[in-house]
Amino acid sequence: MTAIRLAIVDDHPLFREGVARSLADMGFDIVGEGASRDDAISLSSTSAPDILLLDISMPGGGLNAIFPVLEKNPAQKIVILTVSESRENAAVALNRGARGYVLKGVGSRSLAAILTSVHAGETYISPALATSMLAHVPQTSSDSPIKGALGSLTERELEILRLVAAGLSNKHVAIQLDLQEKTIKHHMTRVLAKLKARNRTDAAMILRDAESC
Template sequence: MLVCDDQALVRTGFVTIIDAQPDLEVVGACGDGRAAVDLARRLRPDVVVMDVRMPVLDGIEATRLLAGVGVPDPVKVLVVTTFNLDEHVYAALRAGASGFLLKDAPIEQLLGGIRTVSSGSALLAPEVTRQLVGRYASRISPPDETPQESALTPRELEVLRLVAGGLSNSEIAAELVLSVETVKTYVSRILTKLDLRDRVQVVVYAYRKGLVV
């Protein structure tokens, strides 16, 4: 992991918490976005834990340089911020971040978020998903030639709406009385049919298309 935060106490705290885990290791830490880009390109961490507001280069632009569209061999970025309704967070997700969490989230949620993003999945803080995406998704045009939701089966459409509501795979499984593996299959099919990258884009798509309110 690479930790990037301009507040030394926060940065040190994250490093200490992450390094205490037997399955996680911090390979570097820095206090500005430019340094994050340089270190990430050199060290190739599994995940960059990125703050949004930083000097030299902010977390949004750093994320775009590391994980944006067209970036070869992109790095996974988890945005961790104090601003749960800040437009900059949404911009970071659009820039290519795999998800975000709030800095006041429980330690277990932070560690779980890092593991989730590292595994290739996307993560949205459930408590702010609806407000954040609902507020800003209408400003963004959908990708060109994006297939319509009519390509989805009724069950896939149901799963899409639950994903957009911020539910995890296990929560969706409980809601629909399905196995977690079956839910994963449905999510994978949704991503393929709609030509979307991850759950973050599923949420944006759902709000943009008016599938959830």
Template sequence: MIDVLLADDQALIRDGFRALIDREDDMRVVAEASDGAEAVTLARQFRPTVVLMDIRMPNLDGLAATRRILEQDPAPRVLMLTTFDRDDWIYEALHAGASGFLLKDVRGTQLTDAVRTVAGGESLVAPSITRRFIEQYLLARQSSVPPVAMAALTEREVEVLRLIALGLSNAEIAQRLFIGHSTVKTYVNRLLTKLALRDRTQAVIYAYESRIVVAGRADQTDS
């Protein structure tokens, strides 16, 4: 069962999310928070699988609340939700450790599918956001010098990281590199550990910032 904590300052929004989630057989709402500070407290108390976190809330905003929640052990997965698609918020949310970012205008099935995705350990950013975010915001933040941590990666791990950043799934990476699916998972886990990254979303950001993948180039898919 996927236990979900709702964090939004609007009761009507929380009611709508609860109705969508509680009708699913594999998930349930275990608590509701009306601000970020309450979300931190309830996450510690109920230990949810996933937190649906609004960004703009009183007392403590969703970004700060996410950072505090992810310091807990064990930490839940955090899926950010907002009515605004500001690139700086997306960047800060993902750097804070959020596993996904969705706009509140998604359909009900998209929301519940997103909860399942992040609960399963994957990362998710709304398709309407992804390309513009990479092409405009990350492009401006790319460094000309790879970070020191890059030296810890093997050549194969760098290649796997590049393919992750290009949007390939583990199965697609396995096919591209002619290796087994379990081997890909091992490479992914190793590179995340070596780079101290939480998940694939942070790996994508790292790959663009360190210029393993260059935003705006279309000739990067060949091995």
């Protein structure tokens, strides 16, 4: 299996070098390191990593790197690795297109597993943050605007969509609802078809737009 190519951007050299060394020991190919927003944008273009691992608190801001990186390379997978437990930061990161939001207390093996799942197409958010974000997703009444495009969804499909909108991957939605991951994938396929959404992010934005009206 080809090693996952990884670029790491964090303005704390000791931490960055430690993460790079640990992940390299587990088979990742570290193709670049940087310390700022500008480094992140440059590395995405010049080093072609499969995953760009970004801190938030660095010169220029990690969150501010997401849009310009994806503008140049829409297929770039971005994972935030941060000490920030802010729901707002997590929501901004995911809404801007990051595929993962991971807290720095994570162990190296867990981080490797998360990056592998993101590389395979999953989205990840640290469980404690996901639970907190889900608790703050507003419930809708029967006469809300959700009756429009979302009115065709079943209760289960809507429940799954809310969890996806909170940033959970299919795997973590399955764990939350005590269902099989393949069942969640089946439901999300139906959700995308019913909403005429291109992807999970579009479907989540349709939900958020409807529930903010």
